[in-house]
Amino acid sequence: MDHGTDFAYVAAIPRRSHIAVIALLRRLITTHGKPSTVLTDNGEEFLSYPFQNYLQRLGIQHLHTSPYHPQTNGRLEKFNDMLVQTLARYTAPNRQDEWDQYLPDALLAQRAHVSRSHGASPFFLVFGRQPRLPHETTYDLLRAPPTDAEIATLQNRRLEHVQNVERFRTEANTRALRRLQDEARRREGTYHERALGIGDYVLRRSENPTKLHPRWDGPFIVHDVTDRNVYQLRTRNGYILRTLYNAARLKCYHPSNMDPELWYSSADLQRRDARARMQRRLDTSLGRAGTSRDA
Structure with a gap:
């Protein structure tokens, strides 16, 4: 058009x-x-x-x-x-x-x-x-x-x-x-503008939840701010989501103690996050091994 x-x-x-x-x-x-x-x-x-x-x-x-x-x-x-x-x-x-x-x-x-x-x-x-x-x-x-x-x-x-x-x-x-x-x-x-910064924890609203499906999933971390009220997210293990999200679909998450079991995302995203976690552990192990050899 x-x-x-x-x-x-x-x-x-x-x-x-x-x-x-x-x-x-x-x-x-x-x-x-x-x-x-x-x-x-x-x-x-x-x-x-x-x-x-x-x-x-x-x-x-x-x-x-x-x-x-x-x-x-x-x-x-x-x-x-x-x-x-x-x-x-x-x-x-x-x-x-x-x-x-x-x-x-x-x-x-x-x-x-x-x-x-x-x-x-x-x-x-x-x-x-x-x-x-x-x-x-x-x-x-x-x-x-x-x-x-x-x-x-x-x-x-x-x-x-x-x-x-x-x-x-x-x-x-x-x-x-x-x-x-x-x-x-x-x-x-x-409208009250929602100011989110890089590194903030957020929850993402599900647009088509079923009766038994939570309306929010996450938490995610704000990875980048691409435009006014438009954000790129990543998982806690470092997987960067390709999709961009408007602030209207996000809300701040302020946990007193981060609950490691709080996760309601799709099975595909869970697998990607798990691979990112394994990769991060592998990188950490290789880093430690390299430090030991240097020592």
Whole structure:
């Protein structure tokens, strides 16, 4: 999605992969030109070497959202919700398995929808006119061929649209920016920034806990601060988590006595932490042996 106009592209793919992502981005670039920045989530297809290398070769800056914090890319999340609702109407009541066939129609409906924040539709902001929708009745085939005067009038009207489209885009972006600033001020009135430092112990909130699963696991240690309220964590044995976490998903942990049994993470993370513990013990043993030999 282009954040300047909210004009979006979508594609139905059998599974998420860097090949599909690069193909869609190449299609966008050949149509609209190269973007300066790409904002994605932390999916494996976006973290893969081929995708990172593709962006680097084109000189495109790559920004990431923090996991489980959709507000970072709220406009795309809102678009996804609206697209799903539109698809649900197209496929009701018994065509849900054919949703991909209705994807182009749902996408056109979203592109033609007038945004309250922009005051215009994404289609208009890109092309300078509203689209002619499939259900609209037209009598062009029954009309006589246009006269020279009618052609000149249409050409002048189109030229006026092209000349005014940049002004419309600027006005729309100004309205959207003002709306975002108002929302940010409202959030700041109720949000208390959580200041975490490197080395602090934290617990991590589970986003999809079952009834018998704890809502928090850990403790983890803040390994690095990558951005405002975005943190990288490591286990107590030194394994660094690849995923980044927003402060909204973390809380400080102040144990009087560190409980070595406090651990509710996934089995995979437990295995990785165990390997890190074994490696640390091995390094310590080798260090002691080297010290003894030196002595």
